[in-house]
Amino acid sequence: MGRWEPNTRGRLEQAALELYVERGFxxxxxxxxxxxxxxxERTFFRHFADKREVLFAGSGALRDLCVEAVAAxxxxxxxxxxxxxxxxxxxAMFQERGDLVRQRQNVIAAHAELRERELIKLADLSAALADALRGRGVSDLIARLTAEAGTAVFKVAFQRWIDNPGQRDLSQLVRECLDALGGVGAGR
Known part of the structure; x- marks a missing residue:
């Protein structure tokens, strides 16, 4: 086996996604x-706790990227x-990996336990954003509300992007959803 070949983690992620699409999770x-x-299998378990975690391997990097952007x-x-x-x-990170992100999301959408895991990861992201905002001197209440509302905006924009490939840039959809959130109180 090619145990010592480079990009072990990436190869496992790719193989898992291919199999999940072909055979089902x-x-x-x-x-x-x-x-x-x-x-x-032993190598697999050195990199991932279980077969679900392969789909969420980038969650920590995503969280770090978002926290760094808030700080900057x-x-x-x-x-x-x-x-x-x-x-x-x-x-920007998702746009670069468009088709793979969509495949991953389709696998997640088809399984309740994966949707649950994704919600937990989103809650972790929201908590990290709130911490980053507090680090900027934002009050706890405003930090928490902003992080939760922002995460909800991103979640809706992301789903619209997944559902309509190639139509609009994800950043544009985030702004559209944010504008729509501003109209919620006005009933627009």
Whole structure:
């Protein structure tokens, strides 16, 4: 087996996604993922806790990217502008990997346990954004509300982007959803 070949983690992620699309998440085993990647099950478990986690391997990097974007926002930025900077950074990352992101999302959408895991990861992202906003001197209440509202805006924009490939840029959809959120109180 090609245990010492480069990009072990990436190969496992690719193999898993291919198998999930071909055979379905529930019918795919860790042994099959490892075999497709040319690795052993033991190697798989060195990189991932379980076969679900393969789909969420980038969550930590996404969180870090968003937190860094909030911290790097100009001092004059409002809390929501800081959050939008985070989601712009995330959008750029997703845009680069468009088809793979869509495949991943289709696998997640088809399974309740994966949707639940994704909601947990989104809650973690929201908490990290709130912490980053508090680090900018934003009050706890405003930080939490901004992080939760911003995460909801991003979630809706992301789903619209997934559902309509090639129509609009994810960053544009984030701004459209943010504008729509502003109209919620006015009943527009």
């Amino acid at each position: 529930e019918r795919t085993t860790v042994a099959e993922i490892a075999k497709r990647a040319g690795l052993t 926002a100009p001092d004059s930025a409002t809390p929501m502008e800081s959050a939008v900077a985070a989601f712009d950074a995330a959008a």
